[in-house]
Amino acid sequence: MATRQDHQSYSEEKLTLLALSSTYGIYAFGGLYVLGSVIGYMLAGIVLLRSFVGQGLKVQSVSAMQWVWHIGMLTMLLALFIGHANWNLGMPQTIKSTIGWAKGWALMSLFIWLGACSYIRPHYVVRGVSLVAIHSLVFALISVLAYIAGISGDIYVSPLKVVGGPGPDFFKVSLFGMNPETGAGRWQFFGPWAPSAGLIACLSLVIVSLEKNDKIRRWAYFGCFVIVVLSQSRAGLAIFLVLIPLLSTQKSLKHPALFFIAGVGLPALLLLGQPLFEAVMDSYQQVKDARPDSTRVRNALANIAIQRWQSEAFWFGHGIIERGPKMVEFMPIGTHHSWYGLLFVKGLVGLFALAIPLFISAVYLVWQGIHSKLAHRALCLVFVLLCYSFFENLEILMYLCWPAFLIIGMAFTPQKLENYDA
Numbered sequence: 001m002a003t004r005q006d007h008q009s010y011s012e013e014k015l016t017l018l019a020l021s022s023t024y025g026i027y028a029f030g031g032l033y034v035l036g037s038v039i040g041y042m043l044a045g046i047v048l049l050r051s052f053v054g055q056g057l058k059v060q061s062v063s064a065m066q067w068v069w070h071i072g073m074l075t076m077l078l079a080l081f082i083g084h085a086n087w088n089l090g091m092p093q094t095i096k097s098t099i100g101w102a103k104g105w106a107l108m109s110l111f112i113w114l115g116a117c118s119y120i121r122p123h124y125v126v127r128g129v130s131l132v133a134i135h136s137l138v139f140a141l142i143s144v145l146a147y148i149a150g151i152s153g154d155i156y157v158s159p160l161k162v163v164g165g166p167g168p169d170f171f172k173v174s175l176f177g178m179n180p181e182t183g184a185g186r187w188q189f190f191g192p193w194a195p196s197a198g199l200i201a202c203l204s205l206v207i208v209s210l211e212k213n214d215k216i217r218r219w220a221y222f223g224c225f226v227i228v229v230l231s232q233s234r235a236g237l238a239i240f241l242v243l244i245p246l247l248s249t250q251k252s253l254k255h256p257a258l259f260f261i262a263g264v265g266l267p268a269l270l271l272l273g274q275p276l277f278e279a280v281m282d283s284y285q286q287v288k289d290a291r292p293d294s295t296r297v298r299n300a301l302a303n304i305a306i307q308r309w310q311s312e313a314f315w316f317g318h319g320i321i322e323r324g325p326k327m328v329e330f331m332p333i334g335t336h337h338s339w340y341g342l343l344f345v346k347g348l349v350g351l352f353a354l355a356i357p358l359f360i361s362a363v364y365l366v367w368q369g370i371h372s373k374l375a376h377r378a379l380c381l382v383f384v385l386l387c388y389s390f391f392e393n394l395e396i397l398m399y400l401c402w403p404a405f406l407i408i409g410m411a412f413t414p415q416k417l418e419n420y421d422a
Contacts, residue, residue, distance in 0.1 A: 012046045012114075013124045015039075020128025020403065024135050027190040030158020033170040036399020037103040040110045047118045065364055065412040066116055068357050069109040075353035076105040079346040083319030097320060099164075104395035105354075111402050115409020122210060122374060122410055122420055125403050129207040130216050133223030136189055140226050143175035147185045153177055166396045169193060179232075187230035196397055198236015199388045201228035202243060203404045206380045209247045210373070210407075235391040239384060246380055297331065305333050305344040317347035338389035354394075358386055365411060374420045378411030 019026075019039050026035050080101055084094045114120065147153065153176035161171040169192040176185045177194055188194045205224040211217040228240045309317065321332040321341070333344055342350040362382050368375035381404045385394060394401065410416045 010050075010119045012043050012118050013120050015043065015046070016120055016406075017124045017128045020125070021131045023132045023190055024139060028173060030156075030160050030171040030173050032190055033165050033399050034160055034163060036402060037107075040107050040114065040402060043114050043118065043120070044110060047114065063116060063412055065361065066109070066113055066409070068360050069112045072353045072357040073105045073109040076346060076350055077101055079316050079350045079353065080319065082316040083313065083346060086313070086316060087319050089319050093320065096164075104398050107398045107402060108357075108405055111405035112409040112412065115406040115411075116413045116416075117409075120406065120410075122407065122416070123212075125406050126207055126210045127216075129204050129403050130211045130220040133204050133208055133220035133227070134216070136223045136227050137219070139189060140187070140223075140230060143187065144230075146175050151175070153185065167192075170396075170399075176230075186232050187227075189227055189231070191397075191400060194231045195233045195236065195392060196400065197227050197231035198233025198240070199384070199392060199397065200400055201225075201231065201236055202239050202384045202388070203381060203401060205240060205243055206247065206377050206384060207403060207407060210377055235388065239387050243380060243384070246383070247377075301331060301333060302337060302340045305337075305340040308333070309343040309347065313344075313347055315347045315349055317343065317345045317350055319345065321345055338392065338394045341393050341395075354389075358382060358389075361408065362386070365408075368411060368417065372411070372417045372420070374407070374417055375411040378408045381408055 016039075019035060023032065026032050077098070080097055081094065084090075084097065089097075143153070153174050155173045155175065157168050158171040158173060161168055165171065172192070174188065176187045178184070179186050186194045187197060189197045189200065191197045191200055201224045204227070205221070208217060208220040208224060211220060224240075228236045312318065321344070323332055338354065339351060342354060346353070362379065365375050365379035365382060369379045385401070385404065388394065398405075410420075
């Protein structure tokens with residue numbers, strides 16, 4: 001990557017900061033899904049244009065870690081094509097699904113590449129995410145007052161839904177949502193549903209910890225805490241609490257084995273301990289009020305996905321998600337869980353196409369994180385994504401997760417690690 005003066009800033013950095021700091025303004029028009037789906041390609045266009053015609057600058061060559069993600073996400077596309085061909089889904093559906101891939105899985109490798117090869121520095125991403133967390137405090141205050149006053153939380157569904165997406169929830173503008181069983185308020189902030197706000201809070205907490213302005217960092221921390229509490233996400237709160245010691249003890253974690261336990265062992269422990277976790281959490285009335293039937297529905301969706309994957313489409317999946325039966329409230333099979341969803345839609349090939357990049361990234365960042373704060377935070381982001389992959393479909397939430405992939409991509413570049421930690 002070409003050298004430049006630290007005081008200089010380029011258009012891709014400004015665009016990144018503007019996009020993040022304008023999150024709630026864009027959300028007010030229901031445009032976040034559109035922004036999150038196109039921002040990566042806009043940034044890539046700027047980087048490529050600069051490399052060919054601008055100022056004699058050169059794009060850094062693609063590293064081995066980036067290739068791991070590129071190959072994984074291209075394998076997703078291959079599984080998509082084969083799955084559609086096996087089930088005779090037709091060319092229109094294949095084109096539609098390919099566009100969906102470009103707005104989901106493809107963005108993972110694209111933002112990894114942008115983080116590694118573009119001139120976007122960590123400071124711009126960190127400041128943008130910190131501002132979003134602080135803005136969330138204002139949003140929380142207004143929406144809580146509206147809830148107390150008895151004002152309806154739903155405002156409108158943006159006409160931008162005509163561009164297409166996973167569903168109307170991604171274009172809905174709301175102050176807050178309602179728990180259908182208890183009638184109490186539950187906040188999704190700028191996410192499509194409340195649990196996604198828990199993911200936002202956890203990823204933001206990690207990124208905000210890199211903020212060098214003490215005042216901004218403290219307020220942003222508070223914003224992350226408010227998001228996870230009002231979201232009432234059990235998984236989000238559990239992961240949030242685990243992150244606090246992981247973030248505060250980085251300097252003392254010098255032994256590689258401890259990093260491996262933190263980056264790989266804890267997600268496995270969370271998965272294996274999920275039944276115990278659910279039993280303990282459900283013993284409290286305040287948690288029971290947060291959709292007690294959600295576990296039953298998730299388990300039923302998982303069982304259906306596994307059974308149909310094993311018996312019908314082992315290697316390349318069914319190609320698309322399908323609406324479930326009444327017992328799961330007609331929720332689509334292949335949602336609420338990245339791994340069950342991958343098995344159902346893209347088969348065993350699709351599952352390994354995500355599992356291998358995540359695992360290799362964790363191992364790589366374990367070693368880099370021993371001496372680099374930026375790499376340590378990237379490892380924590382991989383930890384959050386891995387944990388949340390057991391509760392959400394990461395693909396359809398990529399329009400919210402892209403800052404995390406930028407940071408991870410930066411941690412794959414030794415020069416950016418050196419510049420940040422210098």
